[in-house]
Amino acid sequence: MFPKNPLEYKGRQFCCKCGKTHSFNADIILGKNILPKEFSKDTLIICDSNTLKCAGNIKGEKFVIGKSVESAKINFVRHIIDNMPKDIITLAALGSGTICDITRYAAHLSQKHFVALATAPSMDGYLSVVSPIVFENYVKRSMPSKAPKKAYCDIDILSAAPMRLILAGLGDILGKFTSLIDWKIANLVEDCYYCPEIAELVKYAVELCYQNSQGLKDRDNKSIMALIDALLLCGIAMNMAGFSRPASGAEHTLAHYFEIEVLKNKAYGYHGEFVGIGMLIYARLLNMFFEKKPNMLSKKFEKLMDSWYSIKDEVTSLNDRLEQIESAMKDVGCKTKPSEIGIDKKALIKALLTVRPSMPKYTSITLLRDFGKEKELINKYIEKYL
Ligand SMILES: [Zn+2]
Ligand SMILES: [Zn+2]
CATH class of the missing domain: 1.20.1090.10 (Dehydroquinate synthase-like - alpha domain)
Structure with a gap:
């Protein structure tokens, strides 16, 4: 019943034999050279030093949260919320699992839009609505988070991932x-x-x-x-x-x-x-x-x-x-x-x-x-x- 092409879902409703009507609303932008050249001033691009390299010449406000961020610790989420400029409307995660989890939860807590800029085909969470976050004392919890408004999947960037x-x-x-x-x-x-x-x-x-x-x-x-x-x-x-x-x-x-x-x-x-x-x-x-x-x-x-x-x-x-x-x-x-x-x-x-x-x-x-x-x-x- 469902399309095999992930690009054929947006805005559609599927009346299903399970009794539910399924729908999907995120905008997936998949292709070559599809990243925007510039983001408006009300978007903050969250990345680490590694994923910053994938940004190429993208113009826009960037917020580097660390050198190589490998765990979605709550401190990173708090750091973003406490330090983001006042007029931000959208948080864009430039990264894969960890950066997306941190940004998605920060967007949820601060009531901003969430956009994913995928840098590696390393996990299936770009469209996720939960973020596994590590709290104090190594407690990891799946936190309800913001669904992405858009997910950019640039084939050249994803193919070139480690x-x-x-x-x-x-x-x-x-x-x-x-x-x-x-x-x-x-x-x-x-x-x-x-x-x-x-x-x-x-x-x-x-x-x-x-x-x-x-x-x-x-x-x-x-x-x-x-x-x-x-x-x-x-x-x-x-x-x-x-x-x-x-x-x-x-x-x-x-x-x-x-x-x-x-x-x-x-x-x-x-x-x-x-x-x-x-x-x-x-x-x-x-x-x-x-x-x-x-x-x-x-x-x-x-x-x-x-x-x-x-x-x-x-x-x-x-x-x-x-x-x-x-x-x-x-x-x-x-x-x-x-x-x-x-x-x-x-x-x-x-x-x-x-x-x-x-x-x-x-x-x-x-x-x-x-x-x-x-x-x-x-x-x-x-x-x-x-
Ligand atoms: Zn169903
Ligand atoms: Zn997984």
Whole structure:
């Protein structure tokens, strides 16, 4: 039902079989050389020293928040709000994940418009309406934020991004393999909203990106475009669903845990790298969980038990492809092992046993815990795969 082209959504309404009418209002500007040459005086461009280089000759007020900003700390948000000129109407984020999260939340708190100027195809959050923000004492929370009015995606800039960021984008997309299963499980266990059409759209995006992924290492145009389209379509999917579940499950919860470990100097890497690794872990844990149908714990799990074999089918068909997906990730240069992000066996066990979502969200993590299978399956996983 939904268009495959992310540019065909703006201002349209989709009467869906899920019972909702989906709409999407952000203006996506995608193409070559599409960045405005000049921004008016009432726009403040937020960047760091790295992303400032992508601004080229863009004229306008710029606000450099740091040298290389790698974490969306609340202090950066406060710094922008406290120091922006009085007559600013729009905050434009020149950057990728972190700069966008900081700027989007600052725009929300100060009631300004938010515009994204994408510098890397490294994550699917350009169209997001939430910002994961790090507060004091390493507390990370998803804060409601301003939807972008416009998102500029310049193909030349995105293609020229550092290879690690491009591969992080691939990892973020491959994470949808598990987030889609988690969304369905959440629907069955907690009756959370689910739209099969939006799930199909995300499935289309992940396959498009995966099938074209091998060209990414040569920055092949078709592969880069498939990645950009997939990232935008996942952003649109989350926007239309009204929450992040179609594109964010247990693999993202684990990624957010690793992101906090980075702040403590106990891990290193980018969001999408963590997501890709998390997907491989939870796909295997889910597969082990679905090997044997457990007894029903309570009425809450009735629908899951009724749909057990259809979910099991999805889990096993992902597992049948997992080695192939993993070797495709390795071939293109993605990280696939926790040790590659500084997480050893002991740290991984601790992570898997203690990880919690920053807001209530039913995922494979909760499922394993609810059925008391967590320790047993994590040990089995460690023995078999590490
Ligand atoms: Zn729907
Ligand atoms: Zn992500």
